[in-house]
Amino acid sequence: xxxxxxxxxxxxxxxxxxxxxxxxxxxxxxxxxxxxxxxxxxxxxxxxxxxxxxxxxxxxxxxxxxxxxxxxxxxxxxxxxxxxxxxxxxxxxxxxxxxxxxxxxxxxxxxxxxxxxxxxxxxxxxxxxxxxxxxxxxxxxxxxxxxxxxxxxxxxxxxxxxxxxxxxxxxxxxxxxxxxxxxxxxxxxxxxxxxxxxxxxxxxxxxxxxxxxxxxxxxxxxxxxxxxxxxxxxxxxxxxxxxxxxxxxxxxxxxxxxxxxxxxxxxxxxxxxxxxxxxxxxxxxxxxxxxxxxxxxxxxxxxxxxxxxxxxxxxxxxxxxxxx
Amino acid sequence: xxxxxxxxxxxxxxxxxxxxxxxxxxxxxxxxxxxxxxxxxxxxxxxxxxxxxxxxxxxxxxxxxxxxxxxxxxxxxxxxxxxxxxxxxxxxxxxxxxxxxxxxxxxxxx
Numbered sequence: 261x262x263x264x265x266x267x268x269x270x271x272x273x274x275x276x277x278x279x280x281x282x283x284x285x286x287x288x289x290x291x292x293x294x295x296x297x298x299x300x301x302x303x304x305x306x307x308x309x310x311x312x313x314x315x316x317x318x319x320x321x322x323x324x325x326x327x328x329x330x331x332x333x334x335x336x337x338x339x340x341x342x343x344x345x346x347x348x349x350x351x352x353x354x355x356x357x358x359x360x361x362x363x364x365x366x367x368x369x370x371x372x373x374x375x376x377x378x379x380x381x382x383x384x385x386x387x388x389x390x391x392x393x394x395x396x397x398x399x400x401x402x403x404x405x406x407x408x409x410x411x412x413x414x415x416x417x418x419x420x421x422x423x424x425x426x427x428x429x430x431x432x433x434x435x436x437x438x439x440x441x442x443x444x445x446x447x448x449x450x451x452x453x454x455x456x457x458x459x460x461x462x463x464x465x466x467x468x469x470x471x472x473x474x475x476x477x478x479x480x481x482x483x484x485x486x487x488x489x490x491x492x493x494x495x496x497x498x499x500x501x502x503x504x505x506x507x508x509x510x511x512x513x514x515x516x517x518x519x520x521x522x523x524x525x526x527x528x529x530x531x532x533x534x535x536x537x538x539x540x541x542x543x544x545x546x547x548x549x550x551x552x553x554x555x556x557x558x559x560x561x562x563x564x565x566x567x568x569x570x571x572x573x574x575x576x577x578x579x580x581x582x583x584x
Numbered sequence: 585x586x587x588x589x590x591x592x593x594x595x596x597x598x599x600x601x602x603x604x605x606x607x608x609x610x611x612x613x614x615x616x617x618x619x620x621x622x623x624x625x626x627x628x629x630x631x632x633x634x635x636x637x638x639x640x641x642x643x644x645x646x647x648x649x650x651x652x653x654x655x656x657x658x659x660x661x662x663x664x665x666x667x668x669x670x671x672x673x674x675x676x677x678x679x680x681x682x683x684x685x686x687x688x689x690x691x692x693x694x
Contacts, residue, residue, distance in 0.1 A: 450672060456665040460658070 266306050273299040284339040290328040297321040310479035311399045314471070318487035323572055326494055330579035393553040395476040403481065404557035408540040411560065412525055414483075415567050419522045422571030426515075429578040457499040464492035472565050476554065482561040486568025493569075494576050502580050514574045521567025528559045593641035600634030603627045616682035617674050625667035632659045 276296045280289050297320030304313035368375035389401045403411050472485030497505030528542070535544040542556025543549035610623025636656045640649045 450669070453665055453669045456661055460661065463658075 262306055266303060269299050269303045269306070273303070285337060286332055286335075286339055287329075287337050289339075290325060290332060293328065294321045294325040297324070311397075311403075311481065311484075314479050314484045315487075318484045318491070322491050323487050323494075326491070327572075327575060327579065330576060334579065334582055392550065393557070394550045395554060395557070397476055397478060399479075400475045400481055400557060400561075401553075404560055405540075405542060405553055408529070408560065411564065412522075412529070412540070415522050415525055415564055418567055418571050419518060422518050422567075422574055425575045426578055429575075429582055454499050457495055461492050461496055464495070465489060468492060472561065473558070475561055476557065482564025482566075483568055485561075486565040487572065489565070490569045490572035490576070493573055497576075497580070502577065506577065509573065511574065511577060514570050514577070517566050517570030518574055519570075521563045521565070521570060524563035524566065525560050528556055528563070532556075589641050589644075593638045595638075596634050596641065597638035600631045600636075600638060603631035603634060607631065617679055618671060618681050621667055621671055625664065629660065629663055632656065632663070 273296055276292050276299060280292045280296065283289050283292065297316055301313045301316040301321065304310075304316055372378070385398055385402055385406060389395070389398045393401045393405060395401055468485045468488035471480035471488055472482060475481035475485075493505060493509065496508075528545075529540040532541040532544055533539055537544035540556075542553045544552060545555050546552035604627065607624045607627030610627065611620045614620040614623050633656065636652050636659075640652050643649045643652065
């Protein structure tokens with residue numbers, strides 16, 4: 261049954277991908293990208309990867325659509341006429357596809373218990389997590405503690421990408437210097453979205469916090485929560501006008517968040533060294549090693565969430581500032 | 585009791601699926617944006633209610649049902665709002681509703 265669902269979802273994904281390539285309207289392409297992300301998220305969920313599915317749905321289908329749309333607002337909606345060298349691009353794609361198809365021949369069968377991924381460190385993670393960290397969601401344990409270096413790298417990638425976008429787009433003209441009528445009022449004159457938004461935004465924020473701090477027990481964590489919280493604030497700025505969102509969370513504060521997240525993560529790591537353990541070894545953070553691990557994961561997940569929220573909101577405001 | 589619940593939930597799930605299917609057909613067959621949105625949004629809300637009630641009957645009185653109720657509330661608030669926003673955005677952008685007379689004018693020209 262699951263296989264049928266998977267095949268249907270993957271077929272729809274392929275159809276969507278072809279449609280994305282074929283369409284010349286960039287707006288349509290962005291919408292289709294969101295749908296494609298949703299299909300991928302559904303597929304991840306079918307494969308029991310709830311954490312990844314949540315990330316894909318929140319970031320791929322949610323936030324990146326918003327960011328693409330704000331980028332589109334700065335350019336035209338139509339694709340520029342296609343380059344003439346079709347043979348070259350077709351060859352490149354064909355060679356890449358052949359290499360990928362060839363690579364799948366070496367892949368173990370789906371769900372094979374003897375596959376390297378099942379026999380390497382995964383059994384150790386599954387057996388030892390209750391003993392060392394004692395949280396139900398092993399994914400969070402792997403992400404936060406066992407593979408803490410990797411997650412630190414990811415946070416730094418998000419940080420660097422955010423800084424790069426801000427350098428490229430600039431922070432825009434300061435709001436005070438603009439004439440009053442040019443300031444974006446959002447959808448303030450539209451009553452229904454505004455009222456509904458006011459009702460929903462607190463709950464979206466609450467859900468974001470739930471995802472953030474429930475990551476040890478269920479699917480969730482900093483990346484997803486950061487995206488959800490950023491989405492709530494982006495919704496607020498769409499409804500109430502950008503400058504009201506900026507008066508709640510000024511650009512300077514957002515930049516502070518962008519820097520504070522990785523710093524918090526690194527500080528937890530260095531605290532491990534200072535207290536006599538290794539870098540990113542949380543066991544020494546508390547007298548009880550298990551409690552220390554849990555505290556460390558909670559702190560670094562907070563760092564991740566703060567970074568993601570800060571970067572996404574800064575990038576959104578940078579795009580919006582360019583549009584003025 | 586168990587069988588009754590099963591039957592009820594399957595009826596509800598199938599009806600919900602039917603609603604979504606009708607909405608899909610309507611979205612493809614209707615003549616302009618507004619009628620398409622009407623077809624898709626109304627059946628979508630009903631379909632969401634029926635499907636989620638069907639799953640709730642399967643789940644019984646558990647935490648899952650409470651989460652499903654929260655999802656249902658969110659959908660019932662957000663999906664009509666998004667339809668309304670989309671329609672008013674289309675109207676602002678200058679998309680005119682389909683009119684029979686308008687159509688026959690164009691046919692006359694041909």
